[in-house]
Amino acid sequence: MAQIEIRDLGIDYRKPKSNEVFSAVDSVALSVEKGEFVTIVGSSGCGKSTLLMAVAGLVSLTRGSIEIDGKRVDGPGPDRAVVFQEASLLPWRSVRGNVKFGLEMQRWSGGDLNERAMQMIRLVGLGRFSDYHPHQLSGGMRQRVNIARALAVDPEVLLMDEPFGALDAQTREIMGTELLRIWERAKKTALFVTHDIDEAIFLADKIVVMGRNPGHIKEVIKVDLPRPRNEAILDSEEFHELRKRLRAHLAEDMSSMQLVQEVA
Amino acid sequence: MIAELFYRRQALVLGTLSMIGIVAFWQIAVDTGFINPFFISTPSQVAVEFMAQFEDGSVATNVAATLYCFAWSLGLAAVVGIVLGMLAGWFADVESALEPFIWFKYSAPTVAFYPLFVAWLGYGRPTIIAIAFLFALTPIYANTLSGIKNTDRDLARAARSFGAKPLDIFLRVALPGSVPVMMAGLRLGVGRALTGVVVAELFGANAGLGYAITYYGQLMQTTKMMVSIVIVVVLGVLLTQILSFLETRTDSWRVDNNR
Structure with missing residues (x-):
């Protein structure tokens, strides 16, 4: 059985002013195997972040269900950890303090908090910076801390919401x-x-x-590029093919968006 | 060398120079007969009188009386303001319930309540402390409220994703994040509390700097009065500076390190 099983998922929002109901995600079904790395791509407003937040248990579902290892998601849990996009680090805590935060919240019982935190900080290559505060770090370093904080609680599933979105190319x-x-x-x-x-x-x-209006899955594409990967694969034939295919998808979305704007 | 020192501490040097300039101008203006010393005395006379009052112990008595009321009023305002501010910042209903009182406090001058407090508490320290407490309460309350209320949503969400309960979010995210704003409120409160004490002492007290100011003022003894005025000013600057220092210490994480 798959580790993450999403069935017929729908998430509606009520717009605060008009009270209009707006569907962010609809009829989404997806299975993710244990140990798999799945990326969710789409233009803005396609509900990709909403879908991720639903798996994290931070957004309530309107229809359908999400199961992780056969257990229904109805809130955040220690089996999942999220890496957020921007400054979601506590600015008054040091790198180590931030990495310890998740452990503190989950009343970690797997040994010394400091030792566990330092282990994770070294894993992401920030060993020398454990006493620095977030404002003293570059954007890339901050996201390393974010990753370390998520990995520290030893989750089954790592959820990442455009973690590198604010970084330069x-x-x-x-x-x-x-x-x-x-x-x-x-x-x-x-x-x-x-x-x-x-x-x-x-x-x-x-x-x-994913596509828009409402957010839905357009296609699931398997990637068979060999691992471990490095920048060299960016020039491979298969990579180019995949890129072309994804571009076509996103271009389609863009043109339909323009059409909507013209009509409006 | 001297030029370099000047540029490094330009603000401090200029400030000191202008202070010295004003004092010198004051002295000279009176010495040359430009201003009647009856209205404003002179720095040298004030200095001599200060030493005299210092030696006979009246400086100590007045400063102690004023600081006693100041400490009580600020302490009470800090406790009440921070507790109410935290409750109102966390629970929107509490904020709505307290809103009209804050409105009154903002629109009506606090001194207007003075006779009421005299009727309740009589002349003397309880009334002085009550007035100064009201003076200091608003900024402490308002800053605590806004600090808690404006808790960073992204941080709260990140905390929730790790399973934080509302109490965890309050204690680990909202509260530490509000400390700098609360310190700024306390700094404002310090100035307000001192003002409140001195103003209340002007009206009715048997010791304190405000009392000394009115007492000598009514006797037309300008020099003696100026001593207490100068002490009030120095005290105000000193206390506010202490709080400013604490404030910068607590919000070091908010600013860029290479400032």
Whole structure:
């Protein structure tokens, strides 16, 4: 059985002013195997972040269900940890304090908190910076702390919501390679939301392409590029093919969006 | 060398120079007969009188009386303001319930309540403390409220994703995040509490700097009065500076390190 099983998922929002009901995600079904790296890609407003937050248990479902290892999701749980996009680190805590935060919240009982935190900080390559505060770190380093904080609680599933979205292209590429290195050692199931096509292909075993109005899954693409991966695969034939396919999907979404704007 | 020192501490040097300038101007203006010393005395006379009052112990008595009321009023305002501010910041209903009182406090001058407090508590320390407490309460309450209420949503969400309960979020996210804003409120409260004490002492007290100011003022003894005015000013600056220092210590994480 798959580790994450999403069935007929629908999430509606009520717009605060008009009281209009608006469907962010509808009829989504998806299974993710244990240890799989799945990226979710789509243009903005396709509900990809909402879907991820639903798996995290931070958004309530209107229809359908999400199960993890056969257990229904009805809130955050220690089997999942989230890496958020931007400054979701506590600015008044040091790197170590931040990595310990999740452990404190979950009343970690697996030994010394400091030791566990330091282990994770070294894993993401920030050993020398454990006493620094977030404002003293670069954007890339901050996201490493975010990843360390999530891995520290030893979740079954790692959920990442455009974690490198605020980084420049070069740092982003480095972080992608870094993430794969860490993931291959940590052996976690990963769900990774992005709007960057190259990132989506580079990281994935499986790419979920989403479309808009309401957010739905357009296609699930298997990626058979060999692992471990490095930047060299960006030039491979298969990578180009995948990129072309994803571009076509997103272009379709873009043109339908323009049409809506013209009509409006 | 000297030029470099000047640029590094420009603000401090200029501030000191302008202070010295004003004092010198004051002295000279009176010495040359430009201003009648009856209205404003002179720095040298004030200095001599200060030493005299210092030696006979009246400086100590007045400062102690004022600081006693100041400490009580600020302490009470801090406790009440922070507790109410935290409750109102966390529970929107509490905020709505307290709103009209804060409104009154903002629109009506606090001194207007003075006769009421005299009727309840009589002349003397309880009334002084009550007035100064009201002076200091609003900024402490308002800052605590806004600090808690404006808790970073992204941080709260991240905390929830790790299984944080509302109490965890309050204690580990909202509260530490509000400390700098609360300190700023306390700094404002310090100035307000001192003002409140001195104003209340002007009206009815048997010791304290405000009392000394009115007492000598009514006797037209300008020099003696100026001593207490100068002490009030120095005290105010000193207390506010202490709080400013504590404030910068607590919000070091909010600013860029290479400032």
